[in-house]
Amino acid sequence: MQLSLLLLLLLLPPGHLPTLVLEDPTFPHLGESSQPPPRACPWRCSCPQVDTVDCANLDLQVFPNNITKAARYLKLQNNQLQELPYNELSRLSGLQTLDLHGNLISSEGLPDEAFESLPQLQYLYVAHNKLSMAPQFLPRSLRVADLAANHVMEIFPLTFGEKPALRSVYLHNNQLSNAGLPPDAFQGSEAVTTLSLSSNRLTYLPPSLPASLERLHLQNNLISKVPRGALSRQTHLRELYLQHNLLTDSGLDATTFSKLRSLEYLDLSYNLLTTVPAGLPRTLAVLHLGRNRIRQVEMEQLRGARGLRYLLLQHNELGTSGLPARALRPLRDLHTLHLYSNRLDRVPRGLPRRLQALVMLHNRVATLDARDLAATPDLAELNLAYNRLVSARVHRRAFCRLRALQSLDLTGNQLTRLPTGLPTSLRVLRLQRNQLRALEPEPLAGLDQLRELGLAHNRLRVGDIGPGTWHQLQELKVLDLSHNELSFVPPDLPEALEELHLQGNRISHVGPEAFLSTPHLRALFLRANKLHMTSISAEAFLGLTHLRVVDTADNPEQVLVTLPPSASQQLRAGGS
Template sequence: MRLSLLLLLLLPPGPPVAPGMEDPTFPHPGESSQPPPRACPWRCSCPRDDTVDCAGLDLQLFPDNITRAARHLSLQNNQLQELPYNELSRLRGLRTLNLHNNLISSEGLPDEAFESLTQLQHIYVAHNKLSAAPQFLPRSLRVADLAANQVAEVFPLTFGEKPALRSVYLHNNQLSNAGLPPDAFRGSNAIATLSLSSNRLSYLPPSLPASLERLHLQNNLISKVPRGALSRQTQLRELYLQHNLLTDSGLDAATFSKLHSLEYLDLSHNRLASVPAGLPRTLVVLHLGRNHIRQVEAARLRGAKGLRYLLLQHNPLGASGLPARALRPLRGLHTLHLYGNGLDRVPLALPRCLRALVMPHNHVAVLGARDLAATPGLTELNLAYNRLASAHVHHRAFHRLRALRSLDLAGNQLTRLPTGLPAALHTLRLQHNRLRTLEPQLLAGLEQLRELSLAHNRLRVGDIAPGTWHELQALQVLDLSHNELSFVPPDLPEALEELHLQGNRIGSVGPEAFLGTPRLRALFLRANRLHMTSISAEAFLGLPHLRVVDTADNLEQVLVRLPSTVPHRPRRGPEPRGT
């Protein structure tokens, strides 16, 4: 032992070791003998050995020390303008590359940028400044997102010859038909989702993948679907063509007839004058709103026997726009939207299974005894903003609607409540009419009613007969705003939680005003005639759940002491609900 120590002391010293060149096999004094931790780019995080997250750091340069073990690299929300080939080429094992929301241009993206990334499955380059798509993307790709760039050109091998590719997102670019080659998707036979919306396409692109299940083409300039353009898409389930320039001549009887899996078709905001022919029987939702359709022909709907939702709002459908039995072939129809047409009657012979009839902003002036008799299963009826007067609503108009939950008659010319309201109602809207009286017998039996809107009428407290609220045991929301009430109506329903009284003539609130409404949570007294001393201090003592009292815009600033004893200042801000 002493001999060994003596020999070490006699040996000449070796050359000095430069800083940073220490022998890695020997730890420094006080350090562990374990290998040093894996390097992670400065300011980035590496939660796993295969993940590098450099998102949202305002980086202007591509990080230069990313481990080759990285499989998932996130660089979104930075200031990158280019991708250096030499850095990307090292990362041959990458499976996910996220470059969303940078400043990368086509000049900053070399043609060979991705050729070494032979295992890449997901690439996200949305919200950059690409003027052309990359010429070559890896064959291994499954998801490619190039949305929200300035892409005007796609190349055959951008998305072609990618057997695993499932989703392609190219929406919000500048693609015209000239920039999308006929063989753009050749050899990519698994694409299920293709988004080409918000581009400059003038006709439906040919040679689309036969594997498509969802095709987004909305917000383009499409005026024509060429014959056979959709003949191979037998798996297509959703087709979005809204906000284009389609006319009847741009479609033919075979345009949709071979789409044997189609469930959702949106043709709204086009220039169609009639319902398209050849609709498949698998169709569930047909959206034809905002077109030029004047009449619905039964023959055009006969094939779509599975249709459940038909939307025809904002068309020029007039008095003869929906002839009797035009919709009778649609035996399973659930919802019919006719908002904003020119219909003067409820359509006759509606499908018996109809559950929702939505036709506000028409010209309906009469509601006869049998107009709704064919649809006893209705749960929602909206006839708001028509021309209904009380004298022309038959007393048995709602007699058969025993399942009705929601009835909207707002914006008509009613002077009294309709008779025979269904007992199952949960919501009744009668705002913006000409109601002058409330009679108990017309609300009798509405024990399930939860919301009642009577805003913007001509009601006075003296015109509300005693016992009016007696049977409304479930009522939680009552809107009496913008009437002619001079004080809080008495005997309000006990279950009431929200009471709107804004825009009346209320000058005082007595100590017993809310004695019968212990569950009240929100009270709106805005824009009345209240003074500082108008509200009794005892008015709110029995309201332990009260949290909102709006007394703004009265004659004077009114302070209210809530049950918690914290002074409440007048609420400011937007006009509350019901105004």
């Protein structure tokens, strides 16, 4: 540049030297390209892109000015805004996303014409504000509208009507009654797939819902009835949530769900039903009927739902006569059956052969015969906790045909000895809160895949544990012997053991050889025993290089624990 300027000066006639403006920031330097002026951005906000203005989480009380007309995405969530000025919004005709959730905007602060000037708006988020009415007019371009968690009592025909691109509407946690929801609320909006009306004040299922719906949330209302034909057009519906309502048997009929040929998930829990609804579609995969008053399940009620995989009937009033043999026979593909907290005094007969999970805790089952579980060879999880099982009434072959069983929970029964004939496939066995007084090696023989054994809250003493009891438990990682009557650490524990619970016993001394057989131990719980400061031998933890937790709290004295250097660097000891 200096050479070019010098030649120019030499070529000009005397007295015609040009006037030069040097270092003027408004002009580019000679030989340099022009740079655009910096973009305007509202004070305290950020504008990472030319079309994005982010003013979120700033406690703003006034709508920001100086927003670029090029804005497509405006973020104003989590502020203190009380109103939207029309003159500011009218400038932003290209806006596609407007996020206003978490403010203080009332219906008075949202003028009717607020969104008329936003013909390209697709995503509107006004959740968690103070709206008492929905906006009367929203743009036809809208795809997602979120007005959840306001005080909305009324919506209007053109709030969501005549919106051909509308896909999702969220109105949950408002104060909508059926009177506030006009029958033509979604007329002309035939692409809506998700509608959430949960936690409102609806007393019956609204009519004229979009035929395009795939997910409909109506939980936590006051619905006692589904009018005949209310769901006859929703042939694309896949998920229907009606839990926590006031539905009775008379509020449903055989045609209520029969036209829903795409329905996969139906939640009717926490209602007042006494029977399983009729007319269930064969596409149904999950049926949730927990927390009703169901006393009877009949085969005819389930005949149509042949594709059912999960049937949840917990917390009802089912007795054994209410679930007769073969009532569940049509459900050939049933995977999981929840029957806990009912009044069953035995395992139901005629369970589906392919059943893999049976959960029956908190019933009245007192007997297990040899054939009760014989028809379910694929069962992988069996939970019979908190029933009335006694050892004398558990047949020695009750479990022997369950060759795929991995988890067996018999917690909270009245067993005095381990069941026999346990499947060798078991990985988890829970027997806590029984009355076990002895452990013998025979019932545990062959359980070489067992990883977790729960024996807490029984009456076991070290002398009642037979020699070789742990011998075949080659994969056991977790052993819970807490809250028994042990006076010292049981010998010859499984070599693979990583977690040992001995809290709440009577242990007063831990000798140098207590853990020689468990070199992989990572966590040891000895709290609430009878240990004193020098009760644990200094050599007790030698070789336990993986030990990370030693809990010795709540003993008569603070316990002195000596650890090998490799373990002590990462130790988390309680009360030691």
